[in-house]
Amino acid sequence: xxxxxxxxxxxxxxxxxxxxxxxxxxxxxxxxxxxxxxxxxxxxxxxxxxxxxxxxxxxxxxxxxxxxxxxxxxxxxxxxxxxxxxxxxxxxxxxxxxxxxxxxxxxxxxxxxxx
Amino acid sequence: xxxxxxxxxxxxxxxxxxxxxxxxxxxxxxxxxxxxxxxxxxxxxxxxxxxxxxxxxxxxxxxxxxxxxxxxxxxxxxxxxxxxxxxxxxxxxxxxxxxxxxxxxxxxxxxxxxxx
Numbered sequence: 001x002x003x004x005x006x007x008x009x010x011x012x013x014x015x016x017x018x019x020x021x022x023x024x025x026x027x028x029x030x031x032x033x034x035x036x037x038x039x040x041x042x043x044x045x046x047x048x049x050x051x052x053x054x055x056x057x058x059x060x061x062x063x064x065x066x067x068x069x070x071x072x073x074x075x076x077x078x079x080x081x082x083x084x085x086x087x088x089x090x091x092x093x094x095x096x097x098x099x100x101x102x103x104x105x106x107x108x109x110x111x112x113x114x115x
Numbered sequence: 116x117x118x119x120x121x122x123x124x125x126x127x128x129x130x131x132x133x134x135x136x137x138x139x140x141x142x143x144x145x146x147x148x149x150x151x152x153x154x155x156x157x158x159x160x161x162x163x164x165x166x167x168x169x170x171x172x173x174x175x176x177x178x179x180x181x182x183x184x185x186x187x188x189x190x191x192x193x194x195x196x197x198x199x200x201x202x203x204x205x206x207x208x209x210x211x212x213x214x215x216x217x218x219x220x221x222x223x224x225x226x227x228x229x230x231x
Binding site for chain 1: 156157158159160161164200202218219220221222223224
């Protein structure tokens, strides 16, 4: 069974440029998460989707970050414009459903460097 | 903020048991203890979870104290591939629909180094 797929794995951009990350969750998982992980820290949740609905985006910096999950399958996270402080690893995860015990399966992440 | 306290780092000899402690003194009655680990350059990986009884699976054992204020993750025979950051997390189940209930809140975890 394929795991969570993310692309690209690495991205280097200059500040003020836009950037987008793509995630394809495990087939059948209706809950999708985007996390940001700064160096030396644990992952921090940015947004959670149940199917195509963003049910928790309280930690998403909405002035420059946006996300979508059209058709309730794959998802895109965008930053426009990027700032130096956005350098981090962006992780996508999926689970069968937020409720119950269901474990989250994480992708390998996209390492973003903003110059 | 994370509701758990873990040591920053630990060492373990290969083949020996690794015992990783976690304090969660403010845990609520409906909160479970979860453990994830993150190997370098990979995403976190689920290990085990429990409520109040001890749990064991193919990866590890979880020992939760009777008052549930602390727990220990045990890797019975650590290998070099177990070198990773281990996160102890408390979370409620449920959380369907909107809101942050049930979200995983990661702290900094424990960096476990397994040495030959």
